[in-house]
Amino acid sequence: MLKKNAKKAIGIEEYVLINGIHQYLFHSGTTDENPVLLFLHGGPGSSASLFAHAFQDNWEELFTVVHWDQRGTGKTLMKNPEKYPTVDVLLQDLLEIVHYLKSRYNKSKIVLLGHSWGSVLGSLFIKDHPEEVAYYIGVGQVINKRASERLSYIKMKEAIVQANDSRDLKKLEALGGYPGEQFDTQWLKKSLQLRKLQEKYHLTRQSKVSPLKTLLTSPLFHLSDFSALIKGNKANKELMTFLGSFDVNVYSVEYQVPLYYIVGEDDWQTPSALMLDYVQRIEAPQKKLYIIPNAGHMAMIDQPALFLRTLQDIKKRQENGNETEQE
Numbered sequence: 001m002l003k004k005n006a007k008k009a010i011g012i013e014e015y016v017l018i019n020g021i022h023q024y025l026f027h028s029g030t031t032d033e034n035p036v037l038l039f040l041h042g043g044p045g046s047s048a049s050l051f052a053h054a055f056q057d058n059w060e061e062l063f064t065v066v067h068w069d070q071r072g073t074g075k076t077l078m079k080n081p082e083k084y085p086t087v088d089v090l091l092q093d094l095l096e097i098v099h100y101l102k103s104r105y106n107k108s109k110i111v112l113l114g115h116s117w118g119s120v121l122g123s124l125f126i127k128d129h130p131e132e133v134a135y136y137i138g139v140g141q142v143i144n145k146r147a148s149e150r151l152s153y154i155k156m157k158e159a160i161v162q163a164n165d166s167r168d169l170k171k172l173e174a175l176g177g178y179p180g181e182q183f184d185t186q187w188l189k190k191s192l193q194l195r196k197l198q199e200k201y202h203l204t205r206q207s208k209v210s211p212l213k214t215l216l217t218s219p220l221f222h223l224s225d226f227s228a229l230i231k232g233n234k235a236n237k238e239l240m241t242f243l244g245s246f247d248v249n250v251y252s253v254e255y256q257v258p259l260y261y262i263v264g265e266d267d268w269q270t271p272s273a274l275m276l277d278y279v280q281r282i283e284a285p286q287k288k289l290y291i292i293p294n295a296g297h298m299a300m301i302d303q304p305a306l307f308l309r310t311l312q313d314i315k316k317r318q319e320n321g322n323e324t325e326q327e
Contacts, residue, residue: 010064013220015075018096021083024075025097026220028052029064035134035315036101037063037111040070040094040118042140044085044239045232047074048115050218050225054209055300058308062315063111068097070121072235077228084235087124087242094125098132109134116140116270116297117239120246130256135286135318137311138261140297143274144247149179151271152194152203159201172197183244195269203268205296248278258286260314264295264302286317 010029015022026049037059041048049067056065069076071093072085085093101110112133114122119141126136142148153175160168175190198204215221233240261279263272272291279289290310295302 008060010060015079016097016100018100019071019089019093021071021076021080023071023093023097024049024069024079026052026067027064028056028066029060032064032105034060034062034064035111036066036105036107037113037137038066038068038098038101040112040114040122041067041073042116042118043073043232044070044117044236044243045073045077045229046117047225047228048118049074050220051211051214051301052220053218054214055304055307058304059311062311064105066101068094072239073232074225074228077231077235078224081231084238086238087121090121090239091125091128094121095129095132098129102132111135111137113137113139114141115300116142117243119270120243120248123248123251126255126257127251133257135258135260135314136255137314138259139299140263140267140270141261141275141278142243142246142248142270143278144249145183145244146179146247147274148270149191149194151273152198152268153178155203155268155271156194156197156201159203160197163201168197168200183241187244188240198268203266203296205298205302209301253282255282255284255287257284258318259284260286260288260290262290262292262299262307262310264297264299265291265293266295267297267299269297288314288317 008028009031010027012027014025016025039048047069049069052067059065070085071083071090098110102108109132112122112126119138122136122138126133157172160172175193178190180187195204259282261275263270263275265272275289279287292299292303292306300307
């Protein structure tokens with residue numbers, strides 16, 4: 001059962017038959033008159049629905065926010081333990097979910113927000129189905145995965161050298177010629193080791209919010225969610241391979257939907273330098289890049305007030321029909 005909140009008119013958990021299997025959706029908002037925002041979580045395999053209470057309460061004044069546990073993730077995985085995703089299948093799932101939400105809320109289009117891996121899925125979707133999306137928000141947008149990892153490694157080495165920590169330097173150099181050319185199990189293991197070092201040096205997230213405490217205090221949490229987290233890596237192996245070689249630059253720079261990108265200034269998983277270069281080159285009806293100070297890859301948790309202000313600005317721009325601009 002969800003915790004009661006007097007402000008919320010919408011607070012629904014449901015399984016919907018999508019592309020042959022029942023998939024989990026969580027809807028939350030204050031009025032169904034607001035635009036519908038579908039949140040595409042990261043990973044692959046890292047459900048955001050369980051962490052929504054940590055960052056989105058104030059979003060619900062602006063949008064009806066819908067979380068989807070993707071095929072191979074979270075509550076959808078536990079309902080369908082043998083149904084593993086491919087990119088093509090996920091894109092078809094996403095199309096059917098968008099159609100379902102448009103019908104349920106009587107909308108002609110929805111807003112799409114992709115975070116990290118979700119930004120890969122979102123970017124591919126708006127290329128194929130621009131007519132379905134009012135505008136797209138990319139958070140921690142993946143531009144070129146290998147380039148991001150190279151920059152992450154360089155930044156990590158600079159931080160360790162500055163700290164004069166020879167032990168950590170040995171750990172980093174033990175990763176070899178990171179990231180290398182082949183995205184495989186060894187690449188993934190090395191990336192996890194790099195993430196541990198990044199966390200120690202505050203290069204992944206800036207807030208002191210405990211992920212475990214956030215998970216356990218979620219009104220949506222059940223013990224089975226732990227099992228989904230463990231099984232998620234196996235279920236998403238094919239997607240991890242795709243992510244490792246993803247480069248948005250191989251696709252056309254022309255978009256037919258307004259684009260808004262939000263990146264943490266201290267995000268060294270999807271560095272802002274790559275985002276700055278990309279936004280300058282793309283063409284879209286509207287585009288703007290927001291850089292959130294003192295925020296890492298989880299900018300919505302690191303700086304919730306600034307992130308909310310950014311969403312307010314994006315929605316206002318869309319309502320006012322501002323001309324294309326960038327920052």
